[in-house]
Amino acid sequence: MRVLIVYDSVYNNTEKIAQAIGAAFPVEAVKVVKANAFQKSDLVGINLLIVGSPTQGGRATQSLQNIFNALPADGLKNINITAFDTRMTGEKNGFGIRMLVKVFGWAADRLVATLKGKGGILIAPTEGFVVEGREGPLKIGEIERATAWGKQIAGKLN
Numbered sequence: 001m002r003v004l005i006v007y008d009s010v011y012n013n014t015e016k017i018a019q020a021i022g023a024a025f026p027v028e029a030v031k032v033v034k035a036n037a038f039q040k041s042d043l044v045g046i047n048l049l050i051v052g053s054p055t056q057g058g059r060a061t062q063s064l065q066n067i068f069n070a071l072p073a074d075g076l077k078n079i080n081i082t083a084f085d086t087r088m089t090g091e092k093n094g095f096g097i098r099m100l101v102k103v104f105g106w107a108a109d110r111l112v113a114t115l116k117g118k119g120g121i122l123i124a125p126t127e128g129f130v131v132e133g134r135e136g137p138l139k140i141g142e143i144e145r146a147t148a149w150g151k152q153i154a155g156k157l158n
Contacts, residue, residue: 001047001158002031002046002047003030003050003154004030004031004043004049004050005021005031005033005049005050005051006050007032007052009054011054011135012136014086016143018032018050020147021052021147023150024148024149024150025150035061035063035067036063043075043076048123048153049076049120050081050084051081051083051111051115052085053111054131056107060085060107065114076120079119081116081121081122081123082123083107083126084127085107085126085128086131086138087130087131088131088133123153124153129142
């Protein structure tokens with residue numbers, strides 16, 4: 001089993017989640033790569049691709065969008081995929097955030113649509129991890145929840 005986790009992070013919150021998810025897999029089986037270090041050759045021989053981004057206007061970061069939009073139509077054929085994002089909820093952040101979410105949604109859902117469009121096979125529903133404000137920190141318990149999510153996905157591959 002070979003797992004690739006590609007993420008982008010602005011305030012290091014998404015990076016922390018990506019690392020926690022990666023910790024759920026055997027060390028020799030997983031590679032965690034920031035978007036700016038991604039190479040197309042990273043996709044060779046993988047069984048699972050997990051992509052993560054902060055939510056920015058309902059979308060992933062531009063660098064992640066560029067990576068996956070540049071792949072050919074069958075670039076992820078027969079590769080299991082899923083995605084996650086970091087997000088603020090409207091609970092503490094007010095009406096404006098709730099309205100933005102209602103209109104634009106979350107980055108992970110759009111990421112999965114792109115990955116499926118490139119031939120990826122959705123193996124697990126997307127997941128969102130909560131940050132307390134624009135720059136964070138992560139809500140208490142999110143790191144542990146990310147590791148548990150990774151373990152659930154790993155169990156589907158065995």
